[in-house]
Amino acid sequence: xxxxxxxxxxxxxxxxxxxxxxxxxxxxxxxxxGPSGSGKSTFLRCLNLLEMPTGGEIWFDxxxxxxxxxxxxxxxxxxxxxxxxxxxxxNYTIMDNITLAPVKLKLMSKEEASxxxxxxxxxxxxxxxxxxxxxxxxxxxxxxxxxxxxxAMNPKVMLFDEPTSALDPEMVGEVLEVMKDLADSGMxxxxxxxxxxxxREVGTKVVFMDEGIIMEExxxxxxxxxxxxxxxxxxxxxxx
Amino acid sequence: MQAWLEKIGKMFxxxxxxxxxxxxxxxxxxxxxxxxxxxAILGLAIGTVVALMKLSVTRNGKKTIWAxxxxxxxxxxxxxxxxxxxxxxxxxxMKSCTNGTLVAVLSFGINSGAYVAExxxxxxxxxxxxxxxxxxxxxxxxxxxxxxIVIPQAIKNVLPPIGNEFIVLLKETAIVGYVSLTDxxxxxxxxxxxxxxxxxxxIGAAVIYFTIIKILTVLLEKLERRLRKSDNx
Numbered sequence: 491x492x493x494x495x496x497x498x499x500x501x502x503x504x505x506x507x508x509x510x511x512x513x514x515x516x517x518x519x520x521x522x523x524g525p526s527g528s529g530k531s532t533f534l535r536c537l538n539l540l541e542m543p544t545g546g547e548i549w550f551d552x553x554x555x556x557x558x559x560x561x562x563x564x565x566x567x568x569x570x571x572x573x574x575x576x577x578x579x580x581n582y583t584i585m586d587n588i589t590l591a592p593v594k595l596k597l598m599s600k601e602e603a604s605x606x607x608x609x610x611x612x613x614x615x616x617x618x619x620x621x622x623x624x625x626x627x628x629x630x631x632x633x634x635x636x637x638x639x640x641x642a643m644n645p646k647v648m649l650f651d652e653p654t655s656a657l658d659p660e661m662v663g664e665v666l667e668v669m670k671d672l673a674d675s676g677m678x679x680x681x682x683x684x685x686x687x688x689x690r691e692v693g694t695k696v697v698f699m700d701e702g703i704i705m706e707e708x709x710x711x712x713x714x715x716x717x718x719x720x721x722x723x724x725x726x727x728x729x730x
Numbered sequence: 731m732q733a734w735l736e737k738i739g740k741m742f743x744x745x746x747x748x749x750x751x752x753x754x755x756x757x758x759x760x761x762x763x764x765x766x767x768x769x770a771i772l773g774l775a776i777g778t779v780v781a782l783m784k785l786s787v788t789r790n791g792k793k794t795i796w797a798x799x800x801x802x803x804x805x806x807x808x809x810x811x812x813x814x815x816x817x818x819x820x821x822x823x824m825k826s827c828t829n830g831t832l833v834a835v836l837s838f839g840i841n842s843g844a845y846v847a848e849x850x851x852x853x854x855x856x857x858x859x860x861x862x863x864x865x866x867x868x869x870x871x872x873x874x875x876x877x878x879i880v881i882p883q884a885i886k887n888v889l890p891p892i893g894n895e896f897i898v899l900l901k902e903t904a905i906v907g908y909v910s911l912t913d914x915x916x917x918x919x920x921x922x923x924x925x926x927x928x929x930x931x932x933i934g935a936a937v938i939y940f941t942i943i944k945i946l947t948v949l950l951e952k953l954e955r956r957l958r959k960s961d962n963x
Contacts, residue, residue: 540863542789558789567869577864581882590878591868636864643868 491516491551491647491678492537498545499532506532508702509546514647519679521693521710523686525725529702530682534651537680538569551646567595570640574652576632578624584611584635585620588642603642610638614668630661634668641672648672650681686729690714698722745930751921758917759938765834765913766900772839773899774892777846780804782876784851800847807844813905815841820909830911834903842899849895853888854880886957893950897943914938 492514499507506529514520522530535541537548539555539562547556555565579587588610589603598606611617614634624632633653640648650669654662666688673679673692683689689696689710696713698706698721706713706722714730717723746752784800787793807815819837820830827833857880865875907916918935922928 538867540867542791563866563869563871565869566867569867571864571867573860573864575858575860577858577860579861579864579879581879591865591870594874594878595869639864640868 492680493549494537494546495549496546497533497536497543497548499529499536499541500544506702507536507543510699510702510704512697512704512707514678514680517676517678518694519673519681519692520695520697521689522680522682522697522699523684523689523725523729524699524705528699530699531651533699534649534680534682537649538566538571540571567591567597567643568646570637570643570645570648572633572636572640572648572650572653574655576624576629576636576656578632578636578639580624583621583623584616584627587624587635588639591639592642597643607638607642610641611635613671614638628661629657630664633657633661633665637665637668637672647678647680650679650683652682652684654683654685684729686714698725700725741927741930744925744927745921745934748925754912754917754921755914755934755938758912758914758935759942761831761906761911762900762903762913762915763942765831765838765903765906765911766896768835769838769842769903770896770899772835773842773846773895776839776843777850780843780847781850781854784847785854804844804847807841812838812841812902813908816905816908830906830909833909834906834911838899838903841902842895845895845898846892849888849891850884852891853884856887857883886954889950889954889957893947893954896950897946900943900946901939 492512494510494512494514497507497510498505508529510529510533512520522533524530532541536543537550539548543556547554549555550565550569553560553565555562578584579590582590585604585607588607589598589600592598592603592606593600608617608620611620614637616631616634616638619627619631619635624635627635637648637653653669654665657665662685666685669679669681669688670692681688681693691710693710695707696710697704698713698717698719700721706717706719708716713722714726717726746755780800780803783794783796784804786796816834816837820833824833824836854876861879861883862875865879866872870878903913904915906913907919912920914935918931921931925931
């Protein structure tokens, strides 16, 4: 579904990604872990071109999206993204946050979008917040809404950029619960996280990034119980 | 005491009543408000467009040619006195135009646009980058993200400095006497030279400016409060 070929990203002199190759298949849940500064967030943000790669190619559903001729807005409609800081639109109610994109992009009528939004809100237990503003919600609620907002576009893949890192500890669980639910429903997911429990439980593959490359990749079981590279062994000894 | 009061009364009579001079202040105020109002609208339009131009980047994150042009415009306008801009507009650029008000509106509008552009740019930059990223990640175009998400939030940020800019602009129009328009300041000055009595006309004009700006300030505060309310904070 997503094929990454020799991906490079430089910020001025800082060479963050130094040749990443990966193949994400339909229905997989890829969990990306690694020390800070390893390039994992940059890698994720390159997948929907929030960061423009400085080298290499990304193929999504059979088209090369790094080709300048591609309409990236169209591609992004099929790739949901959830951010560390939620990024709900502060000037809209929860309902409008969810329906804005489908309605403005003329994918659904206002009524269809509202109906769909209520269904999704119900699924994450926040139906009664439809008319609230983001500033009235807790972090965990905001992040669940952010997930719903992405889902309202019926994406083919969901990207999560450290979705629980900005949450108070007691709210991490409710967000992970929604993500697990989503994983069970068959969604293709790429998740950058520090939640090793989630990686073990939900991931179909766990990827270890360090120094701008993918250093190791394996099934959760092998990844945690039988790490090969010394860097990963060192990393796991620190975080587990 | 009696004599002093009488003297004040006579000065007032001379400055405002004799020869229906109060009409001159009203007419002058009309000219001031007309120029300020249309220049403010023009400045707002120019400023918004120029701010968006200055913020525009290419796919690779470099400044566009539009951004450079916007920068040049702002540099030139901010780098020269507005009286001089007005004179240049009147005597050189629009030499053949006899409509002084139109020349003044254009000159002040173009001048104000440069300052508004920087205010609007700051207001847009003050909106968290995450808002843009969230909009774009949902498939909204650059323009849609700006229009539906960023600009509505930027308006709240820019309202106080924009109000400030309008007030500066209103007072700045006091220089239109240079291109033989009779605004409030020039009217007061003309009356002074006719009556050889400066106190009443000048203080009178000052009070009128002050009152108008006070009203404007109160209205802007009301608008600001109303926009904040929709935040529901």
